[in-house]
Amino acid sequence: MSSLAETSPLAVARTVQALRETVQGWRKAGERVGFVPTMGALHEGHLSLVRLAREQADRVVASVFVNPKQFAPTEDLDRYPRQEAEDARLLASAGCDLLFAPGPEAIYPPGFSTAITVAGVSDDLEGAFRPQMFGGVATVVAKLLIQAAPDVAVFGEKDYQQLLVIKRLVADLDLPVRIVPGPTVREDDGLALSSRNAYLTPEQRMIAGRLNLALADAARRARKGEPVAVIEKDTVAEIGEAGFDSVDYVAIRDAEDLAPFVGAVNGPARVLAAARIGATRLIDNLPI
């Protein structure tokens, strides 16, 4: 155990009841509570969200829960990286006050039968390629927000469509929490930090760094008023030429509701992409 962990031991709640007792104690003391839900395998991107939550609240809870409902049977649930002791050490170093790390049976006990879906903003892009994902995300995020009852919750812009789904979910269910977006943290070559980057071989890692450069090109061209359809087509080709094995989509969309543009961009926009290297699927996005 590092000396850091010894000087910053992190309390861990395994049950909803334990989580609520701690949060209610803080609230009774007049403290504001921030929340950062994660699937663990933490990196600097997650820690930046914890620090952002810390700026907005007196106390920060982070959850680590690899949510089976947002993985398809063919996806990487079993090999998704799990490293709780290391995660706890990193969270403590970033100023987190409590780790909520429930087992699957604490979140989905026997007989669990409820599903939450968000139509519209979920349907396209990631929703088209991973049809089960946003339903799983909406269900678990609603549960986590109801369980933790934070004042603010921070979600990374790295998963931009997910951020919009969660904003819609929170508005639609009147959950009394403010959603704060956290900027994407990147490596020196611009690769967005992701727990899935750990799957990449050194050669794949070189290729992966080209994704954000292609999106930056696309954003530049969109700002100049080039037709969206042309930019998207060229960017798919550019990502392929960079060495990716396939491109699921490149899309330039309205930044608020992901509606497509006809012709050129004419309002706040975002360029989003998903592409695969070997068995690893990477996503990224940039503002326009």
Add this chain to the structure above:
Amino acid sequence: MSSLAETSPLAVARTVQALRETVQGWRKAGERVGFVPTMGALHEGHLSLVRLAREQADRVVASVFVNPKQFAPTEDLDRYPRQEAEDARLLASAGCDLLFAPGPEAIYPPGFSTAITVAGVSDDLEGAFRPQMFGGVATVVAKLLIQAAPDVAVFGEKDYQQLLVIKRLVADLDLPVRIVPGPTVREDDGLALSSRNAYLTPEQRMIAGRLNLALADAARRARKGEPVAVIEKDTVAEIGEAGFDSVDYVAIRDAEDLAPFVGAVNGPARVLAAARIGATRLIDNLPI
């Protein structure tokens, strides 16, 4: 205006914000909050739920919202009775402290996209005949419970399957509220009080009173150990002979999860039925 209404004026909240301000004020004063959601057109059945909430809490909020999401296009949304002034007077007389009466746009603002479904206990019986209903109920009840954030909420046993759906929903989403069932209130001939009884002609009203008697017969036979399938078939016939135009179902089921029995009843059970007189559909149920 009656003298009762004058001496017990009832505060009305039209927005979620107004509702929350009042409830939070009570909570800060250390008061426990009870909640009774309704679709209005209140009768003694609803008022018994308000009184039950009053026994369990210091303050009672009742909502009146005719939820469009739980009506199919062919159903009686437009003609469902609406009588807010009378409802407010009745609620005040039963000890209600606040009426939450939002317009449809306060519950489903433009862009609303979220749906909540509860599988299993929703699928059969009412769920088979009104496929849209329990999704609409689950969505609006989750919203109302999140909005009002009560300590206890009371739901009538008259809508027994709905009560089970809501118990499942609350458990699955970890909503911090205790669900209390309220016994069905009946007329002298045993007809369960229902806002839809107002649709009945005097002749239909006579026929309607036979439904609960048929269910009482069924319950008696089930307790004696007769085969469930035989009782159900006989009871359908008995309701038809009483003058109902059609019977959607008669079902003897497990009282907790509505699972069917093979052979005779062998645990806590309930007999449930739905039948139609003219354009009016009535439901009822009894413990076995």
